[in-house]
Amino acid sequence: MSVTVRIPQPLRRFTENRDVIELSAGTVGELLEQLERQYPGITERLREPDGQLRRFVNIYVDGEDIRFLSGLATEVRDGTEVSIIPAIAGGSESVLRC
């Protein structure tokens, strides 16, 4: 048993195209550190240089936005599902900004 992280397509080039990753961690912050260790470069897309979550990227833990839980200190446990949703511009120019 572990935490399931759903990787949106714009970030999958960091994860060898895997869309679901299983990790074990105690908090969302730890989860991101593990993710970075496994897939270097990925969290630069998610965090500001000071470590805060970028404000156009949302992370949901079992459907709840972590901004309204405890942010990166939000606890996760076995069976938790974590979704990462970056804002995408998209549309006719197929522009990705995340």
Added chain:
Amino acid sequence: MNREKYSRQILFREIGESGQERLLRSRAIIIGCGALGAAQAEMLARAGVGFLRLVDRDFVEESNLQRQIMFEERDAAERLPKAIACARRIARINADVQTEPVVADVNYKNIERLITDVDVVLDGTDNFETRYLINDACVKHGKPWIYGAAVGSYGLTMTIRPGVTPCLRCVFEKIPPPASSPTCDTAGIILPVILTVASIQVTEALKLLTGSIEKLHGGVIQVDVWETSFHRVSLQKVRERADCPACRHRRFEFLEASLRQSALTLCGRNAVHISGLGDVSLDLREIAERLKPLGEVTLKEFLLVFRVNGYELTLFPDGHCIIKGTEDMALARSLYARYIGI
């Protein structure tokens, strides 16, 4: 009402005859008639939504045809503005639908006027600057609007009902960095994801217009047609918790922006977009005469193309301009100042 035309849709019980009558009396605006917008326009026109305002600042190009289902080879050859091409095709699809094409840049000056007399606003834009403007105007005037975006095989959509659901700023607090930033990639796009996102958006619009409010999906939907995944995150708790400038404080920062001509790099297109000036209407013929000695000028019905020193400027009557041949915003601004000079 022509019952025969809509018979299969009337048989669908959730719409029925009364729903169809409501659709025919409904008014919608599509902001951005590119890939998503063209698909929305096609579906809403066939469904018999009585009035469609079609707003777009761009013209049809050959590279659009792979995914922008309203346009054809000859539209690209003629560089027809997308709003006009859309309106012409809708006239061939369903004569019950009245259209109002608007070839213009959406900005803080015209957005409120564009949305106040419609029942629903559909997002077909490709940038967050316009989306936050739509969000401010819709929250201010209590208009429902439907966000949608797609890249690669991945798409996102969310339906915003001001005062009821979270708005775009409740969910994404900050505008993503400009397209010129190093985090900008062009990932390409395939038509099926466009049609999937547009289909969800249009279904939501049909529910809103026929009064099936309880059937709205109420979350943010993530879809990936290549992975065949469909994922919905509920946003139920977001609104009461977000300290949103628009919803909670009724502060509409994007509507209050002071008039400043903005430049935006069109990522992956080697082009810069210079925004329009609001309520101006340029005499393109006069500008064409002035530019003729300086380079190659082509004057079309709705736009002017000017080629000089390897750059190509496409100017529209509201002053907005697409400058090809550079991604340098300062250079684009200076070309604009030198040749258009307004």
